[in-house]
Amino acid sequence: MDALLRRNDDVARGLRDAWTRCGTLAVNLLSGPGSGKTALLEASLPLLAERHRVLVLEGDLETDRDARRIHRAGADVVAITTGGTCHLEAGLVERAWGAAPGGPYDIVFIENVGNLVCPASYDLGEHLRVVLLSAPEGDDKPAKYPKAFRTAHAFAVTKIDLLPHFDFSVERARREALEIQPRLEVFALSARTGEGIDAWVRYVERAAAERIAIPR
Amino acid sequence: MDALLRRNDDVARGLRDAWTRCGTLAVNLLSGPGSGKTALLEASLPLLAERHRVLVLEGDLETDRDARRIHRAGADVVAITTGGTCHLEAGLVERAWGAAPGGPYDIVFIENVGNLVCPASYDLGEHLRVVLLSAPEGDDKPAKYPKAFRTAHAFAVTKIDLLPHFDFSVERARREALEIQPRLEVFALSARTGEGIDAWVRYVERAAAERIAIPR
Numbered sequence: 001m002d003a004l005l006r007r008n009d010d011v012a013r014g015l016r017d018a019w020t021r022c023g024t025l026a027v028n029l030l031s032g033p034g035s036g037k038t039a040l041l042e043a044s045l046p047l048l049a050e051r052h053r054v055l056v057l058e059g060d061l062e063t064d065r066d067a068r069r070i071h072r073a074g075a076d077v078v079a080i081t082t083g084g085t086c087h088l089e090a091g092l093v094e095r096a097w098g099a100a101p102g103g104p105y106d107i108v109f110i111e112n113v114g115n116l117v118c119p120a121s122y123d124l125g126e127h128l129r130v131v132l133l134s135a136p137e138g139d140d141k142p143a144k145y146p147k148a149f150r151t152a153h154a155f156a157v158t159k160i161d162l163l164p165h166f167d168f169s170v171e172r173a174r175r176e177a178l179e180i181q182p183r184l185e186v187f188a189l190s191a192r193t194g195e196g197i198d199a200w201v202r203y204v205e206r207a208a209a210e211r212i213a214i215p216r
Numbered sequence: 217m218d219a220l221l222r223r224n225d226d227v228a229r230g231l232r233d234a235w236t237r238c239g240t241l242a243v244n245l246l247s248g249p250g251s252g253k254t255a256l257l258e259a260s261l262p263l264l265a266e267r268h269r270v271l272v273l274e275g276d277l278e279t280d281r282d283a284r285r286i287h288r289a290g291a292d293v294v295a296i297t298t299g300g301t302c303h304l305e306a307g308l309v310e311r312a313w314g315a316a317p318g319g320p321y322d323i324v325f326i327e328n329v330g331n332l333v334c335p336a337s338y339d340l341g342e343h344l345r346v347v348l349l350s351a352p353e354g355d356d357k358p359a360k361y362p363k364a365f366r367t368a369h370a371f372a373v374t375k376i377d378l379l380p381h382f383d384f385s386v387e388r389a390r391r392e393a394l395e396i397q398p399r400l401e402v403f404a405l406s407a408r409t410g411e412g413i414d415a416w417v418r419y420v421e422r423a424a425a426e427r428i429a430i431p432r
Binding site: 061065117159162 | 250350362
């Protein structure tokens with residue numbers, strides 16, 4: 001297992017170097033199933049596309065449903081189907097990147113498979129790792145899934161339009177996440193109403209402009 | 217990996233035999249994070265406790281938060297903390313079973329860690345495997361996470377009190393799940409309102425009475 005992880009990290013380093021040299025910002029989106037990774041991309045892509053060339057590498061265990069959603073949202077997309085494997089690996093990402101239909105790209109989003117556990121252990125060469133947690137999942141999750149939060153640069157609370165229906169405190173989730181990883185930028189947003197999407201998009205654009213490559 | 221899985225399956229077979237001999241029904245609850253496994257137990261335990269002795273083996277990556285919730289619900293509980301591992305294994309379950317505070321038990325629930333992928337590959341000696349999917353997660357998940365559904369005996373759509381806020385069709389989810397695994401018993405329920413809980417509890421009681429041991 002350690003040898004596999006080392007091999008993964010070697011490939012990931014190569015990817016990150018290549019992206020950094022191209023001026024491409026790579027963002028890895030990580031969450032459990034149904035937290036709204038695809039919906040966040042659908043809401044962000046129209047805003048980002050005004051000034052940026054964007055590619056989405058779309059991971060799924062099975063089916064290309066999410067890739068088709070991204071395609072409908074107007075972005076370049078490459079589907080990565082893991083065939084049951086519980087996380088993306090850098091080698092799969094490298095191959096998908098090689099199959100990109102265009103380029104150069106300013107931003108590449110990597111949507112991981114829906115799993116709040118295993119993907120946290122795999123560097124995909126990203127500059128920014130973003131962990132999502134939706135209001136319906138409960139605000140007790142950061143301490144229960146600490147590695148995803150410890151290895152992230154940003155934390156997005158999603159589906160906040162549903163907060164009235166849940167005993168979910170954004171403040172409680174934020175505090176608990178920051179105890180695990182103090183550097184986290186925290187966002188609260190709703191892909192449905194658009195609330196918070198502007199701040200999130202500005203964060204991604206700033207990172208792309210500054211070529212932020214936060215040390216891992 | 218294959219050797220690990222074989223070892224797991226050996227331990228699981230031993231556990232299942234032991235439980236079957238004791239007249240104990242073992243139920244493995246499996247879902248992504250925040251789908252409501254603990255909430256379903258909290259809603260079921262008071263009804264089951266009227267006529268059954270129930271134990272909960274409560275899996276989590278970190279923290280004993282869920283175990284404390286079950287304890288407050290009045291059931292015997294043993295916490296299993298995997299320390300970051302993405303699934304429960306039969307060996308961990310065997311050890312937790314050995315640490316049970318009482319007994320004999322009519323029903324033992326095993327709450328897996330919140331992960332819709334990896335736990336599907338690990339037999340824990342259960343007689344019944346139940347996969348949960350909450351309305352906020354989206355009805356497109358069965359085909360995207362097929363192994364969890366293929367290996368289950370029952371499928372519970374949870375949080376149906378929230379259906380008015382989502383484009384989630386119980387019928388669509390049911391149909392897709394049944395295409396993957398035709399034997400599935402399908403439930404639609406809400407731990408919050410109690411809707412559907414009676415039917416679910418009756419199903420568990422019937423399985424306990426008949427010592428259902430469906431071949432895997």
